[in-house]
Amino acid sequence: MAARKGRPLGNQAGFALVAAIIASLILLAIGMLVINLSTKDLVSSSVSVGNNKALAAVESGAHRLTQDFDPDPDTWTAGNNYSTNCSAAAPAYIWRTIAGGVDGNTQFAVCAPTRSNLAPVPIPGYALGSGGWGMVRYDTRIVGKNDSYGSQVSVDLGIGYGPVPIGTSSR
Numbered sequence: 001m002a003a004r005k006g007r008p009l010g011n012q013a014g015f016a017l018v019a020a021i022i023a024s025l026i027l028l029a030i031g032m033l034v035i036n037l038s039t040k041d042l043v044s045s046s047v048s049v050g051n052n053k054a055l056a057a058v059e060s061g062a063h064r065l066t067q068d069f070d071p072d073p074d075t076w077t078a079g080n081n082y083s084t085n086c087s088a089a090a091p092a093y094i095w096r097t098i099a100g101g102v103d104g105n106t107q108f109a110v111c112a113p114t115r116s117n118l119a120p121v122p123i124p125g126y127a128l129g130s131g132g133w134g135m136v137r138y139d140t141r142i143v144g145k146n147d148s149y150g151s152q153v154s155v156d157l158g159i160g161y162g163p164v165p166i167g168t169s170s171r
């Protein structure tokens with residue numbers, strides 16, 4: 001066999017087709033990467049929007065709790081829109097819509113409060129006579145959800161109630 005010197009290889013007409021296919025595959029891969037990244041951005045944006053709506057529902061529940069709060073445990077019932085079994089494995093929340101809200105899919109639930117074991121906190125300026133006045137802490141959980149985005153946020157909240165008499169102080 002004799003080696004060919006100085007002569008180009010035979011027919012190269014198919015090279016342009018192979019180069020075009022490789023270029024098309026590279027462009028297809030870049031296009032798929034762009035679509036994948038934009039889809040993930042949409043998913044993370046949806047999660048963020050859903051969590052923000054659920055958190056807004058929790059805030060609305062906290063406002064409602066402070067407006068309607070009564071320290072009498074007899075008022076912490078389902079009839080007064082308090083969820084009474086929040087610590088169960090599958091809690092049954094009483095969902096309430098946000099007053100004046102535009103999104104009916106965003107709701108909150110307020111769990112029945114419990115009085116904290118912490119001592120009442122004295123209120124400055126309320127130490128009159130031989131007794132004092134202070135704030136009593138009540139602990140509760142407020143849950144917000146948005147059904148459109150499938151998100152749910154739970155916040156444990158402590159609220160102060162007072163002034164209440166906290167006993168006598170020695171002077």
